[in-house]
Amino acid sequence: MKKIVNDPADVVADALRGLAAAHPGLLRVTEDPAVVARADAPVRGKVAVVSGGGSGHEPLHTGFVGPGMLDAACPGAVFTSPTPDQVQAAVSQVDGGAGILLVVKNYTGDVLNFETAAELLAADGVDVRTVVIDDDVAVQDSLYTAGRRGVGGTVPLEKIVGAAAEAGADLDTCERLAGTVIANTRSMGMALTAPTVPHVGEPSFTLAGDEMEVGIGIHGEPGRRRAALADANGIVTALLDPILSDLPFTEGDRVLLFTNSMGGTPLLELYLAHGIAERRLAERGIAVERRLVGPFITSLEMQGMSLTMLRLDDELLRWWDAPVHTPALRWGL
Amino acid sequence: MKKIVNDPADVVADALRGLAAAHPGLLRVTEDPAVVARADAPVRGKVAVVSGGGSGHEPLHTGFVGPGMLDAACPGAVFTSPTPDQVQAAVSQVDGGAGILLVVKNYTGDVLNFETAAELLAADGVDVRTVVIDDDVAVQDSLYTAGRRGVGGTVPLEKIVGAAAEAGADLDTCERLAGTVIANTRSMGMALTAPTVPHVGEPSFTLAGDEMEVGIGIHGEPGRRRAALADANGIVTALLDPILSDLPFTEGDRVLLFTNSMGGTPLLELYLAHGIAERRLAERGIAVERRLVGPFITSLEMQGMSLTMLRLDDELLRWWDAPVHTPALRWGL
Amino acid sequence: MPCDAAAVAAAIRAAAAVITTHRDELVRLDQAIGDADHGENLERGFGFVVSSLDGEVPDNPGAVLKLVATTLISKVGGAAGPLYGTAFLRAATALGDAPVLTPESVAAALRAAVGGVVARGKAEVGDKTMVDALTPAADAAEQTAAVAGELAEVLRAAADAAEAGAESTVPLIARKGRASYLGERSVGHLDPGARSSALLLRSFADSAAGA
């Protein structure tokens, strides 16, 4: 296994020690249960925004902790949602008395564990709300499935809700805002290669040199379909078209375009793909007003990319632009 | 070839179009010759800091263009230094009348092309100085080689000199400061896998599953030696010890520690390695006062990492902390 | 020998060892249609369960299962943590503070466990989940408890039914959990959670037979 790790069983704990060392003054990292909180938490009178999920998607979520975004993140084992204990511990560290918003990606494990935590917290009298993001258009929403996955839309969701909370929005407002983001966000991803989970030691799937996975998630699970490898134009089309037709996004829409690397794709290729997506949207009369390009929600070293589009209004734009200071996103501070 | 590209011959131009689209208002990108300049250039009365090099190392250098860092970057073909034309074009776009500092990594091609440009610019009456960074301790400095390569140290060099220039330092000061950074910076890198250059279409070298390359550069060239794959502790030791003994760094030193991903290494592993390096330095009584962790000088999708240490004084610290607003590094703005 | 708290604790330890033996198999099953962590999740979880039991052995079977439940819920994460946690919790509640297990109480506990999994995960038989192993197991346990009377026989019937139920997931299209994202591509693979349910029940049956 080609990895920079010691004992694979300790990989998350070891990485958290490095994260703590790298960001003193910004983050406070506690072990057992593992919680990454902003150093100045709890912020009195402020809604606390808490998220979490399996590790291996960095910078999501731990890299988004800090003023203007998350109050705390709960990192689970690699690709495994965190436990209710972690969520409770996080909340106890960051509860400023104005309520808690739990941001959950729609996976059975995440939903069950956060739900359990929310029940236990509510039983303790904490005012806690849960929002579940399910922006992945690769998965058909249906009564007969676990529903759509939460993927790239998580990043703007956490940024926007975090900004509102920082500015003093109350829990109802934060919850409503989260609903607006979720309703207006769609994503789709693809992979050229598979990630290798440290405790497994081999790639999660194998692809021939002329194949790609389309409609991929972020846990090394195979995608919706395996397709012949396409060039950048073909890849962008395969991601963008289902996104556009799903919401749908139409002429005159103002959007945030988020071009995300799954981890192993070089920035050179990512910018190249971003340029194609921008031109496609311009052709359709969709105005890209904000963009984010980089590896922000990853699947270890997987090569591939995802596109996320968020339909903006003035309120969302304002919170997107608001100052943020986290390890991975920073501006205005 | 598993890449998100259209025609490999167009990869740099295509990526630059995406970069331009992604950062309107911040960058101004011109083609033929390819130049990425800050949108508000030239800044009158300010020393202009210009760098460049082969593409494929993103965010270096194009991602470091903006207020507080580079005035312009000249992206060459993949892993190929830019031409004198590009450098001249960049300078003509950003010359604010206070002189030009060219930041060059020590490779024969880069030095020759920037030297040629500098000669031509000087002949035109431009006050131009060239600084060459050669921080890679993997390569023994000797009369009989091309000398040490310029690698990770380029990032703090550009940040620090860029900050001073932004604050109004004159060309002599910027040149002296660059010399101080170069004299106090040492780096070393390693690889677990090879990058694939788009125009080649296959990995630059092959490594067995139980091997790594130590003392690697950033162009897919093999390293100084091939070694048995080590765990994270072993990898950090293999990089840190030669760095420490070279300057040497000693007890009581204050340093910036820069833990860099070569591109394909997940942030989880990078933070893990960073944590080990921090502990090693603490054990030796070396005070890590600033850190940078992430993929900042890469070699396409190569998995691996490098460590860079810069011995700090108050002046360097001040310029490191100064505001910067570029696609890849941003704070205080 | 009556099946008391100590015997149940021993059975849990034995099951933990079985999970360790089958860790890689469960990882591989989950790799095919999920995210390759089911074996690792359960091994980690049962590792903590064994540590908990090293610390204290509660004094009735229900309390042992409750300790298993709370440990799994607080230490595993993923889908399997809360689902198995709930299963053990409901089983514990069903057993109450009875000092020993009976064939009937075991059948009732298993039925309660299945109910817990369904309540949490909303899966039905045929959705290609652990429910496909656990539901027939609970049916078989009840039937056997009604006619036979031996605890070991009840658990053996449950294990047999769970194994058959797990096998039955191979041709199915997953409609719950992570495998559901694959749609038709999930066909032809054994569901990892169904497999681990069968492994656990077989281990319990073996413990009961050996006791």
Next chain:
Amino acid sequence: MPCDAAAVAAAIRAAAAVITTHRDELVRLDQAIGDADHGENLERGFGFVVSSLDGEVPDNPGAVLKLVATTLISKVGGAAGPLYGTAFLRAATALGDAPVLTPESVAAALRAAVGGVVARGKAEVGDKTMVDALTPAADAAEQTAAVAGELAEVLRAAADAAEAGAESTVPLIARKGRASYLGERSVGHLDPGARSSALLLRSFADSAAGA
């Protein structure tokens, strides 16, 4: 047929075609001890050279080589761009505005070219660079020009010597350029720049022989 500007331009076009044919070979050589771009760099550069010649054919051989030089310098980058660019520039200067090439002027141009590469790159014979091909080529050209008198023979002697010189780089340890970072690991590989020098000279010799 006198070797005038048109003949030199034709020889440059032929050399560009040779580079394209050998692009992958040069990439592979550079991949072994460098960064895998030498073939791509030269193909790109000579592609621009051909475009320049499509636009204008300067009216003497020296001016043709100057156009080649400025195009390589401004379009190639890397080490090879400025080094070959300087070589062609010095050769052009040596030729002055003479209307045709002579055996002597070609030998002098080649000597000037080598001098330019050494002035820029500071490599000596034995450092495992293009200098190992170009230096013996210049020596052979001078010797042949002194005794024989045929332009084609002078260039053939240069090409023969360049090929032998290129081969001689295989056992060397690189001490200049990117391959020097490999130290002892550079032993056993042919230097890509020495190889491309030999290819260019062989192509020029073939053009002269065919003219």
